[in-house]
Amino acid sequence: MNRKSIFAILFLLVSSSYALPQDPPPPESSLQTRYSIAVIDDATFYSDLSVPSPTVLNQVLLEPSLSVRYRNRWTFSSSLIGIATTYDDTSTQLNVKETYAGLSAGDFDFMAGRKIVRWGTGYAFTAAGVLDPPRDPTNPSDRLNVNEGRDMLKADWVRGHHALTFAWSTAALAPANSEQHDTTAFRYNVLVRGFDTSLIAGNDRGQDTFGGITFTRVLGQAWELHGEAMWREQAAVLVGAKYTTSSGVTFIGEFYAPPNTPYYRDPSVSPPAGRQNYAFFYAGKNRLRELPGWKEWDVSASVVTNLNDHSAVPVVDISRWFGKHFSSYMHMEIPIGGSTSDYGSAPYATATSVGVRFQL
Amino acid sequence: MSNRPQLVSNLLILFLVAISCVGTLRAEESKVVDAETLLKRSDSFRNGWPSYVLKVKITNYESDKSDEEKLYTVSQKGTDRTYVEFMSPRDKGRHLLMLGDDMWIYLPDTSRPIRITPLERLSGDASNGDVARTNYAVDYSPVYLRTEKQGSEQCFVLELKARRKGATYQRILYWLRVEDARPVRAEFFLTSGKHIKTATFDDYAPSAGKMLLRRLTLYDEIRHNSHSVLEYSGATPRDLPDKLFYQGRADRF
Numbered sequence: 001m002n003r004k005s006i007f008a009i010l011f012l013l014v015s016s017s018y019a020l021p022q023d024p025p026p027p028e029s030s031l032q033t034r035y036s037i038a039v040i041d042d043a044t045f046y047s048d049l050s051v052p053s054p055t056v057l058n059q060v061l062l063e064p065s066l067s068v069r070y071r072n073r074w075t076f077s078s079s080l081i082g083i084a085t086t087y088d089d090t091s092t093q094l095n096v097k098e099t100y101a102g103l104s105a106g107d108f109d110f111m112a113g114r115k116i117v118r119w120g121t122g123y124a125f126t127a128a129g130v131l132d133p134p135r136d137p138t139n140p141s142d143r144l145n146v147n148e149g150r151d152m153l154k155a156d157w158v159r160g161h162h163a164l165t166f167a168w169s170t171a172a173l174a175p176a177n178s179e180q181h182d183t184t185a186f187r188y189n190v191l192v193r194g195f196d197t198s199l200i201a202g203n204d205r206g207q208d209t210f211g212g213i214t215f216t217r218v219l220g221q222a223w224e225l226h227g228e229a230m231w232r233e234q235a236a237v238l239v240g241a242k243y244t245t246s247s248g249v250t251f252i253g254e255f256y257a258p259p260n261t262p263y264y265r266d267p268s269v270s271p272p273a274g275r276q277n278y279a280f281f282y283a284g285k286n287r288l289r290e291l292p293g294w295k296e297w298d299v300s301a302s303v304v305t306n307l308n309d310h311s312a313v314p315v316v317d318i319s320r321w322f323g324k325h326f327s328s329y330m331h332m333e334i335p336i337g338g339s340t341s342d343y344g345s346a347p348y349a350t351a352t353s354v355g356v357r358f359q360l
Numbered sequence: 361m362s363n364r365p366q367l368v369s370n371l372l373i374l375f376l377v378a379i380s381c382v383g384t385l386r387a388e389e390s391k392v393v394d395a396e397t398l399l400k401r402s403d404s405f406r407n408g409w410p411s412y413v414l415k416v417k418i419t420n421y422e423s424d425k426s427d428e429e430k431l432y433t434v435s436q437k438g439t440d441r442t443y444v445e446f447m448s449p450r451d452k453g454r455h456l457l458m459l460g461d462d463m464w465i466y467l468p469d470t471s472r473p474i475r476i477t478p479l480e481r482l483s484g485d486a487s488n489g490d491v492a493r494t495n496y497a498v499d500y501s502p503v504y505l506r507t508e509k510q511g512s513e514q515c516f517v518l519e520l521k522a523r524r525k526g527a528t529y530q531r532i533l534y535w536l537r538v539e540d541a542r543p544v545r546a547e548f549f550l551t552s553g554k555h556i557k558t559a560t561f562d563d564y565a566p567s568a569g570k571m572l573l574r575r576l577t578l579y580d581e582i583r584h585n586s587h588s589v590l591e592y593s594g595a596t597p598r599d600l601p602d603k604l605f606y607q608g609r610a611d612r613f
Contacts, residue, residue: 036452036453072601104601104603107603109603141467145468158602158603158606158608159602160602161606161607163606163608165608189607189608191459191462191607194461194462196462196464196475196607196608198608216475217475218461218462218463218475218476218477220477220525221477221525221551222477223477224475224476224477226475242475242477244477244480246550248480250480290580290583290586291422291583292422292423292427295427295428321450324448324449324450325449325450359449359450359452360449
C-alpha cells in the first residue's frame, strides 16, 4: 500500500468520524396505538328550583378510549363512559360512546360498529345531521363528552376532493326512549373553489325520506360561512357565520328555522306552536392573552334564543389549565322567559356547573 | 473663472455615468440571482421529499423560561397538502388538515372537521401555519432585494409577497445563504404591514440522506420577551395515501 492510499484511507476515516450525526429514519410500525383517559368530577348547582328536587347534581365520569391500527389497513377503536351520578340517589352506568372496526382498502373505507358521525356543519344546531348525535345549543361542544354514536355499517369511497358515503344505521340497540329509526343515508362531498359542499339523501324506515345540502366557505382572512338546508316533510334551514379578530377573539352567529314536525320539534315546544326560529350568538377566546398566567384561560359567552316566544339562555364558560393534565371549568346557564316558553320553562333560575378534569 | 462651467458639466457627466454604472450592475446582479429558483432550493431544506412524515416539538419561552411544550406529527404530500396530528396530552385527539389555503381542524369533542380562517391559523407563538405551511415557493412570489451579511453568512435577501390572500403571512423578508440557498433568517409581516415575528434557522443536520432544518426559533416582535423553538426530528420519506388528506374524513386515527 503506497503513501497516497494510506492518506486517502486516513482522510476517509477522519471525515466519516466528523460527519454530522444523522437521524436514522424511523421504521413505520405495523401496529400503532392511541389511547386517552379522562376523569371528570362535575357538580351542578341549581338555584330557585320550581320543582321539589335536590339542588346539587354530582357526576363522576371515567372516559377511557383506545384505538389500534394495523398495517394502515385495519382499525379498531373503542370509547366508553362510566358515569356515577348522585342526585335523588346514587346510580352508575356504563355507556358505549363508540366501538367500531374499520378496513381501509384502496379508495374504500369500510366501518362497522357504533360511531359518532357528524354531517351537519352547524355549530349549535343542525338541520342536515341525519346521523349526528342531537345538538344542544347551550352545550354545543358536549363538554362532558357524553354523546353516543349510532350503530351502523358505513362505506366511504374517496378520490381527490370527491367522496361518496353510504351508511345504514340500525336503531335496534338505541335506548328505549330514543326517537331513532333505522336510517339509510348517502352523502356526496366535494371541495370546489373553497366550497366544502355535501349533498345528503336517505330514508328513515317507516318514516320520512329526506334530502339536503350543507356547505362551508372561508372568505378572506377572517370570515367563515356555513349553512344547511334539508327537506324532510318540510324545509329546515340553518345559516351561520364565524368571524375571527386579529387578536384571536372568535364570534359565531347562527339562524335556524326548523319546521314544527315530530323529527325537528324540541320537546318543550307544543305541536300547534308552528315553525320556530332560533338564533345563536357566541363570543370566545382560547388562550385569553399570550402572556404567562393568561394562556391557560379559555373564556366564552353565548346566548341561544327562541325568536318566536322570546325566551333565551345566556351561557358563560370559563376554563383554566393547570399543567399538562389537569383543568378546571365553570359553566353557567341562566334561562330567561315565560314559564311555558321554550327556554324559560326550565325549572331553575340558574344552573352552575363546576368541575375538574384529568386527562392522560 | 471661464473653466468653472466646464468643470461643473464634467462632474455632472461623471455623476450620471457613475449612476448608470451602478444601475447596470444592480440590474445584472438581479438577472444573475434567480429568486424563484433560490426560493425553491431553500424549500428543499424543510421539505426533503415529495411525501414525508416528521415530528415537531415546539417549546414556548417567556422571559427565557420554558412555559409550554407541544408535540406534533406532520405528514406532507406534494406542496400543498399537510396533515398534522397533535400529540401533547392537552391537545390529544386533535388533527389539522391543510389543503392549499383551506384549513380544517378536527376536535375530539365535536367529531367533525371545523373550517378555520387564516387568522385562526395565527394563534399561539408558533402558529398552525408555521407548522403546516413550509413550501414558500408555492405561497409566495419572491423578488431579489440585495446581498448582505447576516451574522457570519453572506446572504441573498428576498422579499416574498403572498400570491393569495389566504397565505399565512402577507409579506416575508427572507435571508438565504449565498453558498447553497439555506434559510438563515426570516421576518414575517401581516397585511397591515405590522412586523409580527422573526425566525432564525439555527441548525441543520442530515436526515435519511438529506440536509434538513433541525431547529428554528421564532421571536415574537410584539411581545419581545417571548419566543418559540421548533425542533424537527424523524423526517423520513413515506408513501402517504390520498385519503389521509380528504377533508370530509372523520375517521381519524
